[in-house]
Amino acid sequence: MSHSKTPNKLIxxxxxxxxxxxxxxxxxxxxxxxxxxxxxxxDKPLIISIGYSACxxxxxxxxxxxxxxxxAKVMNDGFICIKVDREERPDVDQLYMEAIQIMGIxxxxxxxxxxxxxxRPFYGGTYFQPRQWLHILNSIRxxxxxxxxxxxxxxxxxxRSLTITDTEKYGFADHGFSANLDELKQMTSEMKSxxxxxxxxxxRAPKFPNPTIWKFLLTANSKIEDQEIQDQIILTLLKMAxxxxxxxxxxxxxxxxxDDRWFAPHFEKMLYDNAQLISxxxxxxxxxxxxxxREIVYESIDFINRELTSPNHGFYSALDADSxxxxxxxxxxxxxxxVRLLKEDSDLVMKYYNTESYGNxxxxxxxxxxxxxxxxxxxxxxVEAKIFRTKLQNAKSTLLAERAKRxxxxxxDKFLTGWNALMMKGLIxxxxxxxxxxxxxxxxxxxxxxxxxxxxxxxxxxxxxxGSDVILGFLDDYAFTIDAFIALYQTNFDRxxxxxxxxxADYTIAHFYDHQEExxxxxxxxAEQLIARKKEIFDNVIPASNSxxxxxLFLLGQLIENRTYLEISHNMLSKIAPMIIQxxxxxxxxGSLYAFRSWPTAEIAIVGDDxxxxxxxxxxxxxxxxxxxxxxxxxxxxxxxxxxxxxxKTTIYVCFDKSCKLPVHSIEEALxxxxxxx
Numbered sequence: 099m100s101h102s103k104t105p106n107k108l109i110x111x112x113x114x115x116x117x118x119x120x121x122x123x124x125x126x127x128x129x130x131x132x133x134x135x136x137x138x139x140x141d142k143p144l145i146i147s148i149g150y151s152a153c154x155x156x157x158x159x160x161x162x163x164x165x166x167x168x169x170a171k172v173m174n175d176g177f178i179c180i181k182v183d184r185e186e187r188p189d190v191d192q193l194y195m196e197a198i199q200i201m202g203i204x205x206x207x208x209x210x211x212x213x214x215x216x217x218r219p220f221y222g223g224t225y226f227q228p229r230q231w232l233h234i235l236n237s238i239r240x241x242x243x244x245x246x247x248x249x250x251x252x253x254x255x256x257x258r259s260l261t262i263t264d265t266e267k268y269g270f271a272d273h274g275f276s277a278n279l280d281e282l283k284q285m286t287s288e289m290k291s292x293x294x295x296x297x298x299x300x301x302r303a304p305k306f307p308n309p310t311i312w313k314f315l316l317t318a319n320s321k322i323e324d325q326e327i328q329d330q331i332i333l334t335l336l337k338m339a340x341x342x343x344x345x346x347x348x349x350x351x352x353x354x355x356x357d358d359r360w361f362a363p364h365f366e367k368m369l370y371d372n373a374q375l376i377s378x379x380x381x382x383x384x385x386x387x388x389x390x391x392r393e394i395v396y397e398s399i400d401f402i403n404r405e406l407t408s409p410n411h412g413f414y415s416a417l418d419a420d421s422x423x424x425x426x427x428x429x430x431x432x433x434x435x436x437v438r439l440l441k442e443d444s445d446l447v448m449k450y451y452n453t454e455s456y457g458n459x460x461x462x463x464x465x466x467x468x469x470x471x472x473x474x475x476x477x478x479x480x481v482e483a484k485i486f487r488t489k490l491q492n493a494k495s496t497l498l499a500e501r502a503k504r505x506x507x508x509x510x511d512k513f514l515t516g517w518n519a520l521m522m523k524g525l526i527x528x529x530x531x532x533x534x535x536x537x538x539x540x541x542x543x544x545x546x547x548x549x550x551x552x553x554x555x556x557x558x559x560x561x562x563x564x565g566s567d568v569i570l571g572f573l574d575d576y577a578f579t580i581d582a583f584i585a586l587y588q589t590n591f592d593r594x595x596x597x598x599x600x601x602x603a604d605y606t607i608a609h610f611y612d613h614q615e616e617x618x619x620x621x622x623x624x625a626e627q628l629i630a631r632k633k634e635i636f637d638n639v640i641p642a643s644n645s646x647x648x649x650x651l652f653l654l655g656q657l658i659e660n661r662t663y664l665e666i667s668h669n670m671l672s673k674i675a676p677m678i679i680q681x682x683x684x685x686x687x688x689g690s691l692y693a694f695r696s697w698p699t700a701e702i703a704i705v706g707d708d709x710x711x712x713x714x715x716x717x718x719x720x721x722x723x724x725x726x727x728x729x730x731x732x733x734x735x736x737x738x739x740x741x742x743x744x745x746x747k748t749t750i751y752v753c754f755d756k757s758c759k760l761p762v763h764s765i766e767e768a769l770x771x772x773x774x775x776x
Contacts (some may be wrong), residue, residue, distance in 0.1 A: 107133075113183040119160060123170035126181040129190055134163045137178040143242050143249075144217065145173060147261045148182040148209040150189050151510035152353075152366030152416040154425050155225045156208040162228045169232050176239035177212075184209070185415060185514055186561050186569060189621050193628055199261045212238050216393075217629050218253035221546060243495040244279045255755045265615050268635075275672035277695035279321065285682040285689055286327060287317050289530075289755060292683060294358070298334035300683070303358035307338055307351060309374035310641045314686035316381055317722045318693045322617065325471065328386070335382055338375075339394050341467035345429060346451065347497045347618035348404070349397030351375050352419075361467055365419040365426040365507075365541075369406055369517045370640055380531035384504075384720035390471065395528050399537065408513070411543035411560075412551065417509035428507050430463035431497070439500055440493050446486070447493045449695040450475050487614060513562045515552045515571055517694070518544060519578035520640075526585045530717035535707040537591065545586055548579060556605060557622070570625045573618050573634065576606045577646035586655055588726050589717070591709070603654055603663065606647060618644050618667040632730065635674070641687035644670065656699050657725040659736040661739055671695065694723045698754035700772055703737040704728035707750025715765045 107127050108120040119126050127133035127145075137144050149156035163169050173179050184191035184207065194211040197219040204224075211222035221238065241249055262269060289311070292300045300303050312331055319327045338344060341360025350372050352363030376398050383391040391417050397413060406414045421428045433455050437444045451466040452458060459465045468475070476486040525541035528534065552559045558571030558579060583599035588590075610618045612633070620634050621627070634643045648670040655663030671691055678685045678692055702724055704712050709728040716726070727737035743749045744761055750768040752759045759771045 107522075108181055113151075113186050113512060113678075114508070115149060115153075115156075115183040115185075116181055118151065118157075118508075119164065119181050119520075122160065122164045122176075123167050124179050124194045125170075125174045125640060126179050128184050129180050129187055133178055133180050134217065134470075140178065141215055142176065142178050143215065144211075144213040145179045146182060146190070146211045146213055146219075147175045147180065148184050148192055148211070149207045150184050150416070152418050153207045154364065154369065155206075155513060157420060158227055159208050159210075159231075160740070163226070164233045166228060169228060169235070172235045172239070176242075178215075178236065183512075184623060185510075186512070188572060188574070189632070189639065192620065192632055192634065193389040193630060194219055194222065196632070197256050197260060198224075200256055214249065214253045218257050220249045220256065221251040221289050229397075229509045231452065235361045243492075248650065258385075260632075264617065264633055264635060270615065270617075270673040272669075272672055275668070275675050277675070277692050279696050281695045282318055282689075282693055283322055284679055285447075285692070286315065286324065286642070288682050289315060290330070290684075291562055293330050295330070295333075297359045298330070298337035299360070304356045304364070305343075305360055306354040306359055306639055307343070307371060307375055307378075308639055308686075309371075309378040310637050310639075310686045310690075311683065312378055313374075314682075314689040314693070314722070315360065315382065316378075316385060317690045319583040320385075320720060320722055321693065321697055331382060332386055332388065335379060335386075335394075336390060336471075340468040340470075342393070342467040345401065346466045346468070346503060347429075348395075349399075349401035350405075362465060363426070365429055365485050367401075367417040369402075369413050369415050369514075371400060372406075372521055373517065373520035373524040376402075376521075377527040380524075381720060381722075383531045384718065392532065395532065396534075399525070399528060403540070405509075406659060407540075408511075410514040410551070411540065411547045413544065414516050415512050415514055415517060417506075417510070418717055419508045421505045425464075427467075428460075428501065428504055430459060430465055432457070432463055432618050433679070435500075436464075436497075439496050443489045443493055446479065446481070447490060449479070450486075450490065467728075476519060493740055508747060513551070515548060515558050515562075515575040516578040518548055518552070519575070519582040520547070522582040523578070523585050526582070527590065530714075533718065535712060541586060541589065549598065554599065558602070570631045572620050572622070573606070573610050573643035574621045574640070576602055576610070577650060580606070580650045580654070581646060582648060584657070588657075589713075591713070591728050597632065599650075600655060600658065603651060607662075607666065611666070616673060619696060636684045637687040642685075645674075645685070645687040645691065649687065649694070652691060652694060653725055656701065657737070659726065667691070690722075697723065700724040701737055701740050701753040701756070702726040702768070703751040703753075705732060705738065705741045706730065706743035708748040712765065714752065716768070718768060724772075731745065 105120045108116045108127050111117055111128050134639045136749050180189050185268055188440050195205045198205050203687045206224040208225055213219045235626045258697050273606055294301045315327050338360050343355045343360045343363045353366050353368050353371055356364055358364050376395055379391045379394045419425045429653045433453050440447050453464040459464045472487060473483045476483040522541045522544045529537040551562055560569040560575055562572050580599045580602050583595040587596040609623045612619055612735045617633050619631050621631055636642055637645055651663040652667040674688050682689050707730060713728045725734050728739055731736050732741045741751055747763045749763060751761050752768050752771040763767050
């Protein structure tokens, strides 16, 4: 294994992932016109290798193959080698991930694709062992020179598959859509068939938190009121909170657990996971006042503040899984160290966290996890819950201070607009649930960070890392930012954020919308064009950008009575609705929009001197299908137009479909009006 003394072209990259490969002996190039043109000029096939900084197996393949001088020579002699950070260029990642799946290969990262000099893919895969990788390199180099027509034929076939429209692929049509509760119940019933009723989540391993699934079920269940769904949501959130996937010492969640019981995490910690999980636990607390949910939100935000927040209030992208060359090294403990550090409390704390003298994980180490609640454990062991809580808190502080002395996992310090917006929304949701002022302050500072750093000429940037090259924003950047700005307006009622949401929505429609298919492309029309212009339809760990923009346009359309926004959102949902009903687990954020359309949206206006206090009291309640405007006096916003504070008291107007109830002066009366209608 070797590092080159002379860096390759990645040395000038700002992406931490690309810079990790800057001293590989492989002559990597960043994705761009120069490298792509070189492939054509030199008539060499492309190796497009895609990963991200927190990807464990990306690091493994780098050590085994990309630092190997023999392998590097074959790659350099026969190919133009391009490294892509999937988080900076998700469009490139999506395109070649779909190509791999068309080839019948299960996708993942690292993603390694071979393409003709003009970017048409013909072969690929994920992680390859060194001997296997070397064999493939030699075989493809030989085939490129001796059986080129075969590769051309394969490449053309894959491009045909990649450029087929979504309408052709999925049979989208105008189905005369009308949402109804019976179909919503059908969706939730289908979801119930996948429940893991013992460990929470869905029946599968590895286990991903998938916040979008549980947000959908919370939203749907606010109307359906199915106790079985409610129980599964609570079980899932408690199991995740107690499992090793949660960092019991420092707060925050790892990306997923490799097993089916949330025990052994894949240790990287991503901003997007924690942002969405903060939202989820906050929303769940509004429904079920479980103090464990409160702890998770507060501890996770502490983690974000401590480890992923920049001095200028942007949020960094991720923490690596590895430190000192070992996955999870930063987070695991040996019992001897716990005894030494925790002294007289060590026995009780180790029992609570289920450690073993020989280790409950690899290399004699322990992953901390709980099997029961703090109260249950204290009762079983004859300790007052209050006393044990104090002991546990002291132990966490001691272990956090000790852990800080270790070599930290690598930090991916790039700022991604969409992920920052997700985190801003998480903070706003947490503020609604708990009323903690610092949450709103941080959300507002992050909103200003996005506005000041991630806008250029009225457009969003994708990423920013210490003055990195300009990459224009993708659909998810716009969708999540619009969503967060709508939420921020409905919290502090500063028109600036509403106006920015409208500005971004109009830009998105002008530059991303496909009027033929009535869905949105992932790439800006003014950005670099790849061999196919794709759309993101299916919800995953991060919800699909089309489902997010459809939901945002619906809420924004309701808020400002914009018929265009509402029609676009309606037509989008109409096309997807048959698939949502049949396969809801892959379309759960679409399912949340379907739920919104299944009963009337509450239109709430609050007018009077105490509009902030009233709105904050109102937001403590879980009312997912609503829009809210508030101010001291009436103004030109539709919900506030001609509204006045009656009898010199702050007044609440509750309306549905532009038909309003009698004005009331208390939160309780307004909630009753909502209950009666909803």
